[in-house]
Amino acid sequence: MYFEQIKTDGLMQWSYLVGDGNEAFVIDPRLDMGVYLEKAGRAGLQITAIFETHRNEDILVGSAKLAERTGATVYRSKYEDPGYTYGTPIGEENVFTFGKLTLRPLHTPGHTLGHLSFALYKDEHAYMVFTGDCLFYGGVGRTDFYGEENLEKMTGLMHDSLFGKIRPLGDHVLVMPAHGAGSACGDGLEEMPLSTVGREFSDTAVLPPDKDAFIALYGRILHKNPAFETMEIRNLQPQGLDCVPYPPVLTALPAGARRVDIRDLFAFSAAHYPESLFIPGDLLSSYLGWFVETSDPIVLIADNVAEETIRLAVASLARQGFDHLAGIMPDGGLSDAAGNAQTLAHIxxxxxxxxxxxxxxxxxxxxxxxxxxxxxxxxxxxxxxxxxxxxxxxxxxxxxxxxxxxxxxxxxxxxxxxxxxxxxxxxxxxxxxxxxxxxxxxxxxx
Amino acid sequence: MYFEQIKTDGLMQWSYLVGDGNEAFVIDPRLDMGVYLEKAGRAGLQITAIFETHRNEDILVGSAKLAERTGATVYRSKYEDPGYTYGTPIGEENVFTFGKLTLRPLHTPGHTLGHLSFALYKDEHAYMVFTGDCLFYGGVGRTDFYGEENLEKMTGLMHDSLFGKIRPLGDHVLVMPAHGAGSACGDGLEEMPLSTVGREFSDTAVLPPDKDAFIALYGRILHKNPAFETMEIRNLQPQGLDCVPYPPVLTALPAGARRVDIRDLFAFSAAHYPESLFIPGDLLSSYLGWFVETSDPIVLIADNVAEETIRLAVASLARQGFDHLAGIMPDGGLSDAAGNAQTLAHIxxxxxxxxxxxxxxxxxxxxxxxxxxxxxxxxxxxxxxxxxxxxxxxxxxxxxxxxxxxxxxxxxxxxxxxxxxxxxxxxxxxxxxxxxxxxxxxxxxx
Known part of the structure; x- marks a missing residue:
């Protein structure tokens, strides 16, 4: 059996590539889906199926492009259709086999009405459950996307999904969610490497069996990043990139672009180009959408920022649909500007x-x-x-x-x-x- | 909480670095222990404790050197002393805390008489168990190291350890063994990424609750690699390397060294230096000890072998105590030899x-x-x-x-x-x- 959890930093999104024999499936592939092609190819696996737990709102998914590259079928929930233009609808009556592995969809509404989890059976024993945005480690998916008027209903559905569908799988079953701590799809998630059904349900303060107590705990309206609205729409249309392209490297500030400065906090405080928005490179996914439209042209100012952080920043923009990156300025601009006595700002x-x-x-x-x-x-x-x-x-x-x-x-x-x-x-x-x-x-x- | 499983290829050995707050511990560190220093340092953790599940026989451990570098204490079982010259003896009465984590030793004899497993509690719930060479995925540690005359006794102890100490921790507890499939410390292990107590004990064909059936299944004498004898002795004395040094690169065969050819099988068959022993680079740990003494001088012949494979081969030698590597020949020697019409052999x-x-x-x-x-x-x-x-x-x-x-x-x-x-x-x-x-x-x- 092959198993890999692909952690996408910044977004704290976890997707999965799982296979047996020579067949594999992917759960909730990210936009730049070349990573699954490479890993599957090296492991001698053919990706034959792609499953979406729900119409994602905090990441762009690469399902359609991955299907095009592999010939795999994309499967998504039959229980809700927000206007998909691709994918085969499935429900609990469908069963999928990959070598000795069997995957069974579970309808687990709460985060969305159509949300699916997927129970994985190995040699006919329940082994793992891919819980998407239903059950996380130390918390549950947010239930406020259908507004205040549906909050109690959606939170109640979440309770029923957890106690009616996930818990009966058994204490020994490994929980594989779509997000880790730090994601905007849940609140107060725990920083844990792994967990099991038994572990999650053992703490009744986190998962109260009483439905009213559960609704009182989780029936909350959270902040919703404006970039989510764009992604919700774009995820209905085929998307995908083999990899995120390296952007133009600029030596002068482009006219009309939002200046986003991803340097060290102290460096920014001491000197920056006027009108720059400061956001650390690894936190673009968390903060940028609150201040910048996905359609705005952007320049990343990145003097002395580690290449790894620049790449993560560039990828984070693409993965959330900020498609108008005019370029990056990784080297020298600010020192030169200071030397030439141009006006720099400070905080x-x-x-x-x-x-x-x-x-x-x-x-x-x-x-x-x-x-x-x-x-x-x-x-x-x-x-x-x-x-x-x-x-x-x-x-x-x-x-x-x-x-x-x-x-x-x-x-x-x-x-x-x-x-x-x-x-x-x-x-x-x-x-x-x-x-x-x-x-x-x-x-x-x- | 920080958690990392460090998989050492070739040996199929899994060690662990786990921490919380700013303290961390290591379970069964490998010889070249710089890897733990780097990972702990980057995560802002201080390694304060090193635990050995048992006196290892199939790998050299780096406990003593890691303790020297970090100031950590090495802890090992008080239930058996094969002649240790280092380490603090501990038993089930000892409890260790690291931030919100608690680690409790469990005496689980069977593979060895003194073998310890370690149960990890998070917020006072049992969360993981580090099972060393007691419980693997789909199998158990071999019980034949004390000879035919003790085979039934040791296998019976293994049964009692599993059903008396590991199973009661609960179905939801994650199992973290010292080896994966392919190790010589167990037989017929399953290729699985993760498992739980509930998962392992659910298959009574693999773990028969009946003690006689268990002994009938696992009371077997397996082949024992002669290199194990050397490692058993050396693991009683302080060892450790910051990293495995890159060996001399030779352009001519050194006199008196065993020629070990790690090239492609077909390349070897067609042409090799006379008297060369063929072993694929990633299988040195499995096969070399059957033919070569750990004290023999060795030269690795590696024309056109990937650098990654050469490094793994060199590390595998060091990790099993083959300390007399005269050098490697990574480039050109064989083609030149053929061109100069020297005598090459073939199979x-x-x-x-x-x-x-x-x-x-x-x-x-x-x-x-x-x-x-x-x-x-x-x-x-x-x-x-x-x-x-x-x-x-x-x-x-x-x-x-x-x-x-x-x-x-x-x-x-x-x-x-x-x-x-x-x-x-x-x-x-x-x-x-x-x-x-x-x-x-x-x-x-x-």
Whole structure:
């Protein structure tokens, strides 16, 4: 038996290539699907089937292109059709065999109405279950995509799917979800390498058997990245790339492109091209969609950024549908600009010691609501989560006096400050090291 | 939580680096232990403990050197002392914590008398069990190291360890053994990526609950690689390498070194330096010890062999204690030798079609007893398993007439023929493609 979990960094998406004998299948292939061709080819396997657990919204899938390259059939749920233009509808009556392996679809609605999980049997024993966005490690898929009015219904369906379809497979069955900790498709997921059905259901605080308690716990509206809307539409049409192409390398800033700076936080704070949005290269998937349209032209500013990080950043853009990358600037531009005395911008930093001495200090806290505690050592705080900043910019006072910007570590605060500065705000100071540094300076152990 | 399974190819040995918070432990580190330093360092973890499941016999362990580099403590079983000169003895009363992880030793004799498994608890739930050479995927550790006279006792202990210590941990617990399929520490292991306690115990044909049935199934004497004896002794003394050094690259054959040819089988058959032993580079760990002493000087002949395979071959030698590698010859030697009309040797190949037409054809079958079937299409067969060939060379007739050499694919037959040819036998013919080819030529589907 061949088994590989393909972890796509940035998106925290896990796809799977599984085979036996000389046949293999893929679960939820990513956009740049050459990776499956290479791995299957080297293992002497022919990919004959591609399964989608649901119409994905946080990644572009490469199913159609992978099918074209391999002759495989794409299978997707018959229980819901958001307007697919490809794929063969399947349900629980369908059974698929690959050598000694058998794969059985399970209808597990909750994240979406048509969501499928797939139980894998080896020598007729249940062995693994591919749970897509139904069951994760230490959490479940979000149930808020059908709006407030359907939240209770969808969360109830999720409960029934988990306790009616997944749990009966048996404690010994390995759980293989579509996402790990850090994904926007669930909340509070646990950083764990592996898990089993028995392990997940053993903690009733995480998976309450009581349906009302379950709905109370998970019936929540979460932030939805605007880029998801684009991907939901594009995933109905054939997509796919053999690999993400290396973009043009530029030596001058292109006109009209959004400047996205993926350098080190301190390097960015000290000097950057005016109007640049700061986002660390490995976090583009998490943050970019909140500030930039997928249709916007983009230039990545990447002086002294590791090649590995640049490649991940470029791939992350493609995988979320940011298709208008004008180019990257990996080398030298900023130093030259400084040497030529061109105007560079910077972000003012306030040290925790400076901040603590203030009597009046309007402070923008950009963390999420559930991170905030009443006794945080923050002066004159007002809260706008980073995800809502674009819609709520006018809540940030545009005064002569400084506005301090805070998050846990200083990273999201710098993203926020860079966004506001690009809009012309010149009164922002990022609290260096964020709340962690404030608490250390304060001697408060957490 | 950090978790990584480090798979060492060739030996099919699986070691583990696991951590939480900023502390980590290693289970059964291999000789070249720099790999754990690098992975732990990059993950921001300090290795504070090293656990040995048992005194290993099929690999050299790097525990002592890893302890020296990290300041970690080496822990080993208190239930048996074969003469250790390092390590702190521990038993079931000891408990170790690493962040939110707890590790508890379990005394699981059978493979050895003192063998330990380690149950890992996360947030106080049993999560994984590191089973060493007790429980593998689809099989158990061999129980014959204490001789025929203790075979029933040791196999009975193995049964009690499995059903008394491992199974009670619960179906949902992940099984993390020290070896995968292909290891010489178990027999008939299954090629599986992952497994759980529930999965392993679900098949009563593999793990019979009845003790007598279990002993009947597993109470067997297996071949023991002579290199194991050396490793058993050396593993009592501190060992370890930061990495396996790249050996001298030679352009001429060194005097007095055993010639081990790791090239392609067909290349070897057509032309090789006289007296060379043929062993594929990725199978050195499996075969070399049957023919060469760990103290013998060795030269690896590797024209046109992939660099990756050369590195694996060199590492495999070091990891099993073949410390006298005079050098490698990766390039050009053989072509030059042919061009200069030096004497090169070859192995005669018989095609299946030629062989089938023979009336009399003494045939040496070097497969293991359990591979042989009475109706194999083999003429005048006599059997000497490859592992026993060195001791039973005199059973191979040294006649004018050819002796045919057979295995399943032709690979082991070529190893055998090369060994015999180096002893001066000049009447050998390898049946090309082995039994598989004979059966194809015969039209017999298996």
């Amino acid at each position: 003012a930093l306030a040290s925790p010691e400076q901040y603590e001495k203030m009597d009046i200090a309007p402070t923008l806290d950009v963390r999420k609501e559930d991170e905030i505690e009443a006794d945080d050592p923050v002066i004159d705080r007002f809260c706008v989560p980073l995800q809502e900043l674009r819609e709520r910019t006018n809540e940030v006072p545009h005064t002569q006096e400084p506005v301090y910007v805070l998050c846990q570590s200083g990273e999201r605060a710098t993203v926020a400050a860079s966004y506001l500065a690009a809009l012309g705000r010149d009164n922002l100071q990022v609290i260096q090291g964020g709340l962690s540094a404030l608490e250390n300076a304060n001697g408060k152990a957490r | 005669a190949l018989a095609s299946p079609e030629q062989y089938e037409k023979m009336d009399i054809a003494p045939t040496l079958d070097v497969r293991k007893e359990d591979e042989i079937e009475a109706d194999d299409p083999v003429i005048d067969r006599f059997c000497v398993p490859l592992q026993e060939l060195r001791e039973r060379t005199n059973e191979v007739p040294h006649t004018q007439e050819p002796v045919y050499v057979l295995c399943q694919s032709g690979e082991r037959a070529t190893v055998a023929a090369s060994y015999l040819a180096a002893l001066g036998r000049d009447n050998l013919q390898v049946i090309q493609g082995g039994l598989s080819a004979l059966e194809n030529a015969n039209g017999k589907a298996r």
